[in-house]
Amino acid sequence: MGIKQIYLWRDTDSEPDSNYHKERHILQAELSGKGSEKAGGAEQQTMSVYLRVRPFSKEELSQDEDQNCVVIENSQMVTLNAPKGSATMKSSEKGIGLTVHKFSFSQVFGPETTQAELFDNTFRSQMLDFWDGKNALIFSYGVTNAGKTFTIQGTPEEPGILPRVLDATFHHIGDRQYEGMDLKPYLRNDAQCLDPDQVDQERWAKAAIFASVKDVRTSDSSSCSGKSLSSSCLSYSQTEAGSSQFALWAAFFEIYNECVYDLLQPSLGSRSKKRAALHVREDGAGNAYVKDLRWINIQTLDEACKLLQFGNKNRSAAATKMNHSSSRSHSIFTMKLLKTEGGTVRSVSEFSLCDLAGSERCNKTKTFGQRLKEAGNINNSLLILGKCITALHNNQNNRMKNSYIPFRESKLTKLFQAVLCGSGRASMIVNINQCASTYDETLHVMKFSAVAKQVVQVIPEKPLESLAPCLVGRGGKPLVSTRMLEEQALENVLSEDEPLDEDEANLYLLPQNELVNLFERLQTKLLAERRRNMKQEMEIRKEMGDAMLQQLMESEELRRRQIEELKESHQEQLENIFEMYKDAIKEHAYQSAMDTLENQYVPLDEFLDEQQKVEVCHFTELQAGVRVGDFIIQLPRRVYSFNNGPVMPHSSI
Template sequence: MKDDSCFRKGKTPRRPPPKKPPNNQKDPVGVYCRVRPLGAEDEECCIEVISSSTIQLHAPEGFKTNRNGEYKETQYSFKRVFGVSISQMELFEHVAQPLVDDLIHGKNGLLFTYGVTGSGKTFTMTGSPGQGGLLPRSLDMIFNSIGPYQAKRYVFKTDDKNGMEVQNEVDALLERQRRENNLPVPKTPSARQKLDPEIADMIKPEEAYKADGVDEDSSYSVFVSYIEIYNNYIYDLLEETQEDVIKPKWNGGGTPLRQNTEFIPPQSRILREDQNHNMYVAGCMEVEVKSAEEAFQVFWKGQKKRKVANTCLNRESSRSHSVLIIKLAQAPLDADGDNVLQDKNQVTVSQLCLVDLAGSERTGRTGAEGTRIREAGNINQSLLNLRTCIEILRENQMCGSNRMVPYRDSKVTHLFKNYFDGEGKVKMVVCVNPKADDYEETLLVMRFAEMTQEVEVARPVDRPICGFTPGRRHRNQAFKEELSRKLEERGGPLDRDMPSVISHLVHNLPPLPSCELTDPHDDITLPRLIEALQHRYRIKQMMIDEYSQAANALKAMLQDMDGNLISKDNLIREQTGKLDEKDKVIQTNKAELERLEKRTKMQEHKIDILQKTTKIYEDDKRSMRQELETREQRLHRELSDKKRIEQRMHGVVSDTKLKWEKECDRRVNAMQLEMQNKLWVKDEKLKQLKAIVTESRTPGRPDPPPRQTQPKRPSREERLPAKRSASPSPVPTSTPVRPLHRRSRSAGGEKWVDHKPSSSMDLGTVLQPVIPNSIQVSAPSEKALSKCDRYVLTHQEVASDGEIQTKLIKGEVIKTRGGGQSVQFTDIETLKQELTTVPGRKRKSSEGKPPNGDRADGAWTDVETRCSVAVEMRAGSNMGPGYEHHGITKRRKP
């Protein structure tokens, strides 16, 4: 088969929207707040009316709102706040009356109530007997204003495409007859005029309102449609319920058993767009009404079909959004002021939508189950979509963004998108319940309502005025009154025209007698017939005379009117000349006005440019100020970091300087000591050599064996180094004497484990601890411990004066029950080297032999002196020049 997709009919291209005159004037959405009286069972009130435009919310007990656990009070401002004592009439004056006045003057309007379930929205919109709400009062004001100027029924006719057509009088008459013939016959003559007792006495006569400035040269007609949005589906509440009668069941005899009747549920409607890109409900029934009572009766008929349910919060809770659409069609009269002008382009259609939104609710509080949960979810979702659209509109207007408003996500927002795009005024009445249980939900409602006030809607444009001269209806009525008065003066009919008089006379003629002749000798029938015909002839002559008289009277009246018209023509010419002069003045004023308007537009354009430039400069200034503040903060932070680093570096530099000064002093002293020791060794060698030479020259004395002399000890000032750091200072690489070793106190018959870590340093001292019969290890092992009885650990650390001290930590090796070994420490022996000062004259290498043959180093070269010094050193535990060995024993508990 061939693919015929290319032959399919394509979609109709979308028509571009009609060009509307630019309208820069915008009005914010009017938001009003109404507080419901507190119920008898409720004790705590969380709402307080502060002024005529401000309310304050108090958090109830147990509801904490801030971090400190304190109660928070918030205030919200609206265009007007109505307290509990406000009447329905005062509410109508401030809210709905301006919208009805705009409706009569050809402008659209939208009014909807919003709030939590049980807050009084339906009462505000509908009211009760004796306390009519916004809806019945709006209908009453409409018909009070246009009552004398209403067109006959079916003169205006809907075209099912959200438009209006105008029919002539004949077509309207035929339409009325056809509709009346199709209506069912009422049971009683007054059954159709009888009102429902629930809608009687809704408005008191003294509370009636009437609009000003109604165009008397136009004819009006009112159409009412009522829909509900249930579960995001649109249903027509005025649709007649159809019955489908199923065939009856028979019981086998000649009579039916029973007859079942099944009601077909109403079908949902769809939204469509008309040629002006306005949204409307397709196929919705629009009823033409001629009085406020009839309109409210139609509304009440649909109200009984609305979805309501009983919940824990409301006995009759609305489960759908209801919308009453009031359309007012008006068209100008023709030039004679008698009939409606047959021009569809001259018909103006304005509408007022009164919306009763279902209340937002929480299923946990309402106790909803099954179907009620689904209804509550759809209600909350549609209200959430409404909030989203309002937020995006506000963001686009305040921030200059161009985000798409999601009108199509919900039927409520899709139906009323034209109003937010500039097709009329928008007003909202927020109803709140002051009881404490609704505080949290009321808080959300208040935030949304306060945000809605910031959305601006374009002001509707005034409809064009018809080109005919005003006052046509009044002149036509005056002409008819004058004609009837002149006919009365001339003896003509007073309240009836000539065709009606003739028709009346024809119907009042005497009947003709029977003309049947059964007997040729009948002398009665013919004379009676002749008499009746003669009587009819006389009546005809009288009618001719009356007609001639009326025609003459009319002719005379027309002649008089011609004379009057001639005089009026002259007067009209004079007035026309004056009007021409006035027209010239008007044209001059118009030219001047156009010039001023152009200049005004130019100035407005300049003002807009200056405002935009100022805004740009302000934004740049704000951004630069923020950047400057950021840079200042960064600079302050960098300065503080720099100061902190400088302080730290000063400390480091001072510490490093002090450390290096000490290290330099220590190295200089060590180098001086090393050089002095070298010079001292050389001097001693020279002295020994000189002594040997001197003794060898003495005759008769044998040569003594060579002996090792004790070198001269330098003074403490020359040998005292600076405080050492963690690393040990270098020691002299050579010493003039053989190092002597001293037996440790630990020397004995026991076998030792000598634990010397690899990090231990050889200090090069004269006396070193030597442990015989020991096993030297760098790390203890179980094998070494099993062979020994005692344990010693060599530990080195830096003392408080900067010198390195060695600790010998001793203990006993004990066998454990498990076959292993453990060490129980018993005492600690500390080895520490210190510099001491030895008395005696320090000899420099540069000095020569002292004068007078006195030896400066005789104290050291003398054997007796050296022995005494050695004995003194042994007695004081001295271990060489500049070194001491201290033993400290401490006992610890095992």
């Protein structure tokens, strides 16, 4: 396969300082060949994505899993051939998709690659970054049983990347171990100065973990043997001279069903107790960290291995059809290296190794109930990791159109957001097996990694956060002003790494009047710039004002039209109601008239009878009236004759 072998640390006879710088230079030269470039003091580099193909196991060979599905073309190219019966083959028979896929990687490692070869050719540059105060992240990705844990942790006989990084780091520290245990990582990038009580607590916590590991070690096989790897693999030299000292702290946690659990919590042994999930919070600078995560100070490889062993015991593992002991959680081992000088913390760097849960999809693993929920959460966080990587890549391709990157949608991506965005170097190891039965899942993994490979990381030469860790005391109160630390750090950057360029250096040689002129010119420039900015701001404000006014007018017009329409419809309704009333009144009047008529109706016979009666009555009255009239006429005469005797007929009174 022709993998390049580079044993940089073998040269133990030469000067330590020169060794270190020589290593850096060679690695930088290597990196420049792998697509890294420098722009404005920042290093731009596509994310390193390595492929590791694991060998077949005896059972797999006996089950006819070897169907030439994975063919390694060269050190960077691999071909996948769809086997008969796979979904990919069936789709291609229907005319959808291809049966052959080619993928390229930063480097491809075949089944015969040893753990040492893999480590030497991949992650050393990140380890040097870590020693240099920068952050690093490695994550392993692949389906269950593809060799992720083997690559990250390995076995006692074949230690993986993590024990190798630890071993190399302890060799790098050598006798410059900061024994005090009173400087501890705090939040994401800061350090805390512990008082004696707190130091005692740290010691007890550490002792409690190690006490329980002793029992485990006899029964459990550990991936990390605790014996130095230097003799078997590489020899490391102490690299930097000077008064620096180092303190290494480690944490081990897992993300299971979107909950973060501390794997270094001793109480986890008891099955009845429910584990407490930890919260993911943000520090003042927006960096995510796990609140209340247990950090243990480790001073030897043996201690580190015990931690790993302790955490592994706690790791939640659930049976699936594909691999009975498969891990169903993302496990993350994080180291923080505090570099101190004269009681001041110069830098805090972080190195995380993330062993992702198997990436298989639900249907394949035949999962139900709790397992289905697990699979859903695992797939979700991996899906979001994929989405983040795709969005990062898309944004880099099209800088005008920045799309949303969903870092916050899963704990995993939230925690690694800073590194993925360039606060450190991130790399990915893709693990695959060659089995025909898992071909479709493997193809899915390969497609995901193809996108990841295109993500460009812009890593500042000196990330500011690593320059200025804030030292805090009990309760997180700053002990030293951050500004002072920043100034000191800036001073360091200027004095050590960035010699003044020619123009800046010449400034000191200029006579005073020229300096005054230069100052005035700069001041004029500054004023012009400010004026330009102000003008721009005013234009923007005006544009925004106009747009708002326009919007207001439009909404007012809309409202006016709505009111008008409402008025019209009300008017219409009123008119209708009025018409209805009018009709009702008419109807009522007619009805009343009819009722009255009906009440007053007299049949004709009755009416005629009645009329006759009336006439008879009238006649009778008339007759009676005549008689009365006669009587009245005769009355005076009668009265006279009564009084005076008989009177003359017809004489008037």
